[in-house]
Amino acid sequence: MKTLYDMERSGNCYKVRLLLALLGEDYEQVTVDLTRGEQRLESFLALNPRGEIPVLVEDGEVIWDSGAILVYLATRTADRHWFPDAALARARVAQWLAVAANEVHHGLAAARAIRLFGRAGDLAHSQALGRRALTLLDQQLARGPWLAGGAPSIADIACYPYVSVAEDGELSLAPYRNLARWCRDIESLPGYAPMAARPPSA
Numbered sequence: 393m394k395t396l397y398d399m400e401r402s403g404n405c406y407k408v409r410l411l412l413a414l415l416g417e418d419y420e421q422v423t424v425d426l427t428r429g430e431q432r433l434e435s436f437l438a439l440n441p442r443g444e445i446p447v448l449v450e451d452g453e454v455i456w457d458s459g460a461i462l463v464y465l466a467t468r469t470a471d472r473h474w475f476p477d478a479a480l481a482r483a484r485v486a487q488w489l490a491v492a493a494n495e496v497h498h499g500l501a502a503a504r505a506i507r508l509f510g511r512a513g514d515l516a517h518s519q520a521l522g523r524r525a526l527t528l529l530d531q532q533l534a535r536g537p538w539l540a541g542g543a544p545s546i547a548d549i550a551c552y553p554y555v556s557v558a559e560d561g562e563l564s565l566a567p568y569r570n571l572a573r574w575c576r577d578i579e580s581l582p583g584y585a586p587m588a589a590r591p592p593s594a
């Protein structure tokens with residue numbers, strides 16, 4: 393059995409919950425309440441020295457970082473389109489994992505955290521970076537249905553959560569037609585679960 397340390401409102405955790413839902417995999421969920429500082433408890437730092445969620449534990453192995461967890465889950469599933477085996481296809485996926493960890497995280501996620509959760513930060517700067525993320529993604533999605541190749545992959549799963557809640561950071565999706573279509577396509581995938589959905593075993 394897998395255990396996911398997460399929190400419902402976290403888009404980084406939702407990346408993992410979404411892939412698990414799409415793969416139809418069961419898991420247990422342990423809430424780490426960031427509002428109470430539980431990510432800084434010694435017991436949690438023993439799992440992830442960065443003091444961040446999500447963390448996945450399976451068979452005594454601990455994996456932290458949403459991108460790393462997506463790679464782990466997608467590498468061992470039979471549906472190879474989530475993280476294809478060919479070198480070039482993998483590199484294409486990795487490019488968008490990098491965008492998820494940089495422009496999306498420091499732009500869209502940061503603007504949301506400042507607006508919604510009162511985190512300290514420069515809202516205008518985060519929003520500018522967020523618009524850069526939305527433009528990059530929209531341009532790529534004008535070229536094809538998915539971010540990396542002709543099928544959904546963990547590139548899409550890594551970028552989708554904070555795009556889907558971009559308006560929390562006062563960033564409108566209205567100018568980005570390809571992104572709107574892509575969100576609808578992700579939301580139509582069999583097994584899709586919205587951000588607040590609980591795991592099957594919870």
Ligand SMILES: N[C@@H](CCC(=O)N[C@@H](CS)C(=O)NCC(=O)O)C(=O)O
Nearest residue numbers: 402403404443444445446457458459
């Ligand atoms: N690069 C990390 C970022 C994870 C991250 O920033 N998680 C947030 C929740 S969305 C967190 O745990 N923050 C801890 C804190 O605010 O102290 C990943 O992708 O997993």
